[in-house]
Amino acid sequence: MMSAMKKSLGAKTLVYPTPVFVVGTYDKEGKPNVLTASWGGICCSQPPCVAVSLRKATFTHGNILARKAFTISIPSEEHVRQADYFGLVSGRSVDKFAATKLTPVRSELVDAPYVKEFLLVVECKLAHVIELGLHTQFVGEVMDVKAEDSVMAKGGLLDITRVKPLVFAPDTQAYYGIGKFLGQAFSVGHGI
Amino acid sequence: MMSAMKKSLGAKTLVYPTPVFVVGTYDKEGKPNVLTASWGGICCSQPPCVAVSLRKATFTHGNILARKAFTISIPSEEHVRQADYFGLVSGRSVDKFAATKLTPVRSELVDAPYVKEFLLVVECKLAHVIELGLHTQFVGEVMDVKAEDSVMAKGGLLDITRVKPLVFAPDTQAYYGIGKFLGQAFSVGHGI
Numbered sequence: 001m002m003s004a005m006k007k008s009l010g011a012k013t014l015v016y017p018t019p020v021f022v023v024g025t026y027d028k029e030g031k032p033n034v035l036t037a038s039w040g041g042i043c044c045s046q047p048p049c050v051a052v053s054l055r056k057a058t059f060t061h062g063n064i065l066a067r068k069a070f071t072i073s074i075p076s077e078e079h080v081r082q083a084d085y086f087g088l089v090s091g092r093s094v095d096k097f098a099a100t101k102l103t104p105v106r107s108e109l110v111d112a113p114y115v116k117e118f119l120l121v122v123e124c125k126l127a128h129v130i131e132l133g134l135h136t137q138f139v140g141e142v143m144d145v146k147a148e149d150s151v152m153a154k155g156g157l158l159d160i161t162r163v164k165p166l167v168f169a170p171d172t173q174a175y176y177g178i179g180k181f182l183g184q185a186f187s188v189g190h191g192i
Numbered sequence: 193m194m195s196a197m198k199k200s201l202g203a204k205t206l207v208y209p210t211p212v213f214v215v216g217t218y219d220k221e222g223k224p225n226v227l228t229a230s231w232g233g234i235c236c237s238q239p240p241c242v243a244v245s246l247r248k249a250t251f252t253h254g255n256i257l258a259r260k261a262f263t264i265s266i267p268s269e270e271h272v273r274q275a276d277y278f279g280l281v282s283g284r285s286v287d288k289f290a291a292t293k294l295t296p297v298r299s300e301l302v303d304a305p306y307v308k309e310f311l312l313v314v315e316c317k318l319a320h321v322i323e324l325g326l327h328t329q330f331v332g333e334v335m336d337v338k339a340e341d342s343v344m345a346k347g348g349l350l351d352i353t354r355v356k357p358l359v360f361a362p363d364t365q366a367y368y369g370i371g372k373f374l375g376q377a378f379s380v381g382h383g384i
Contacts, residue, residue, distance in 0.1 A: 006338035006340055007340070007341055007344070008336050008337075008338055009336070009348075009350065011239075011240050011335055011336055012240055012334065012337055013240045013241075015211060015233070015234060015242060015264060015266065015312075016211065016266055016312070016355055017211055017352075017357055017359050017370065018234055019207060019210075021207070038234070039235055039236070040234075041207070041210060041231065041243070042207060042230070042232075042362070043231055043243060044205075044245055044325045044326060045231070045325075046325050046326035046327075048203050048205045049325070051233070051329075053234070074207060080374045080375050081380050081381050083381070084375065084377055084381030085381030085382075087378065088381045088382065099384060100384055120206075120207075120208070122206070122207055127324075130331075132235055132236035132239075132241055132320070133236045133238050133239050133241070135235065135237060135238075137235050137243075137331075139329075142203045142204065142205065144201070144202060144203055145200075145201040145202065145203070145206045146199065146200055146201065147198060147201060148197070148198055148199070149199055152199070153364065157363045158201065158363045159364065160208050160209075160359075160361040160363075160364065160366075160368065167352075167359065168377060171349045171352075172345065172350070172351065172352065173376065174352070174373060174374075174376055174377060175373075175374040175376075175377060175380070176352065176371055176372065176373055176374060177372050177374055178208075178369075178370070178371050179359075179368055179372075180371075181366060181368055182269055182272045182358065182366075182367040182368060182369055183272050183273070183366070184365065184367075185276055185366060186276065186279065186365060187276065188272060188367070189275070189276030189277030192273060192274065192277040
């Protein structure tokens with residue numbers, strides 16, 4: 001049997017790639033805050049929904065429950081230090097926007113701020129709260145996606161190579177960029 | 193106000209990066225099947241859980257409900273055509289393992305098969321089923337992660353640059369590789 005050839009690493013949170021989501025919220029007094037999270041992803045096409053999981057201890061956890069909304073701002077390669085900082089300190093004690101000289105923009109659609117300088121943002125209305133254990137999963141219904149003109153490709157589609165999003169690698173806990181184009185989906189598999 | 197500078201793209205499923213998960217299941221008769229999905233991600237650290245969302249119309253949807261288990265095999269760059277193929281055809285009509293000459297391995301921990309030739313696999317026991325709309329979100333508790341020795345870095349950590357996982361870019365529907373190292377998490381943000 002060949003099944004014993006792979007090495008067991010144990011029960012851990014290890015898949016590739018995981019995203020780097022900067023989650024924007026307001027607290028009860030209306031102070032904008034951001035937190036970086038890598039446990040999340042798209043979870044439904046209709047209605048369009050994105051999930052992000054947070055520990056109950058985070059400031060953002062309470063903010064989402066209070067405001068029923070959050071945004072996801074996608075950091076680019078040039079923002080790796082700021083994105084990491086957003087995961088190092090708590091909004092309870094620090095104004096992370098002031099510390100990084102980034103600008104909160106009030107969403108016109110949901111009760112949450114996003115990061116003006118980031119190239120791609122997603123505005124979400126809280127749709128489901130799912131207790132999974134250490135983390136609570138917040139499912140947000142996407143109300144709008146907004147992007148800078150500079151990252152649009154032809155045909156009005158968004159070009160990932162212009163956004164230059166971050167990838168987080170669990171286990172080694174490192175950030176990577178997006179690499180080379182490997183093929184068109186729903187296409188390169190034809191002919192097998 | 194600067195908030196109007198970003199262009200609205202509408203309510204859509206568009207964040208970066210999204211993963212390329214090859215979801216392995218058995219059907220009622222014990223036939224192994226695989227399906228490619230990009231709506232998913234890690235959703236809890238304790239217990240370690242991974243989420244994957246599937247349309248009810250898929251063969252895999254019924255398989256997971258019947259067997260209460262699934263695996264996620266992570267395709268590498270060299271498997272981009274096979275991974276795409278797994279999303280193009282249905283296991284109802286095709287034996288996808290036979291068609292791609294890849295090998296199903298029966299998990300010893302959960303009632304599902306994984307892809308022997310893929311370098312990283314995650315074995316999951318079904319923990320939650322959450323109806324979100326067009327998609328059902330399956331939350332699997334990770335029972336084990338297995339990897340080939342060839343992708344281990346020093347200290348027993350898994351090296352993403354050896355796994356070479358795929359990234360799926362929604363909107364342009366294209367596959368990309370992992371790019372350059374950008375920094376250590378929980379580290380590069382210090383000093384801001």
